[in-house]
Amino acid sequence: MSTSGSQVSHPGKVSFDEVKEIFSNHLTEHNLRRTPERFAILEEIYNRTDHFDAEALYIHMKTSNYRVSRATVYNTLELLVNCDLITRHQFGKNLTQYEKSYGFKQHDHLICVECGKVIEFCDPRIQQIKSTMGELLHFDVLYHELNLFGRCKDGCK
Amino acid sequence: MSTSGSQVSHPGKVSFDEVKEIFSNHLTEHNLRRTPERFAILEEIYNRTDHFDAEALYIHMKTSNYRVSRATVYNTLELLVNCDLITRHQFGKNLTQYEKSYGFKQHDHLICVECGKVIEFCDPRIQQIKSTMGELLHFDVLYHELNLFGRCKDGCK
């Protein structure tokens, strides 16, 4: 689904240990417990390449014979969003999708309305819009989401 | 909730007759029926000023003693999206929101993560991003959604 082009810079290898430590520190700082489930979910996510939703994550872990509950999956996704290890998206449907974000350059999405394909891209002008509008409207802009919806010119494959 | 600044150009008065005719034509062109419910919903929407969701619209019509069903509300919202009389949004929640769009300049949204306030803005650079990326990635970009999330600098009022 998600594709990279010259405009998407994926990171040099990010060591999972590094990610794990960030999460671990976050848990400590917030007096939360380091449970095996939380780390298993983090690992599952960082083994994925694509955008995913909570249910898909849950199902994949179940079929891998890992015993988790939906409640824990949702709970952990929330924690991971809070420490910026994943980001939340809604690509025009009432379904929350996630993607891992540590070490990845900020990017936006182009979504094919026909086949659902999601392409990532970067454009520096979005940063300019954020600072211009923040200033003009007296807002501290924390983050943004830009989705372009369209159709693959070469047909959907 | 929704506010306009110098960067948001709201239309000169749009006559509701004009809007109604657009809808009417759309229905005819697609061999759909001109039912009183459909026009009542359109009118209800064009009397509103804000972003709204399907349930709020439904409830408001019910309390105004207009007999409609949720099914019809959802059905009609779909039709109105199709003929560009309203646009669909998701401001970071699993709840579809709508706003009337005929005669309104294309704009994007700044959402306060604390108080939920939605401010509209226009920035021409978004058009440039759309054409650049469409070309580069072989996509016909049909529409987009840009949401900036942040906090009111002056506190939320």
Add this chain to the structure above:
DNA sequence: TTGTGTGCAAAAGCTTTGCATGTTG
């Protein structure tokens, strides 16, 4: 008159919550 549109209620899909049990610190 014919078939599309409607209302109502039930079902579906995603997410959250309550409660008893398990486990971390």
Add this chain to the structure above:
DNA sequence: CAACATGCAAAGCTTTTGCACACAA
């Protein structure tokens, strides 16, 4: 061992669907 996290199932919310009846064309 006390508080927090988990699993499970039930409940909550938004949206969709099925079906009998109504009504636009």
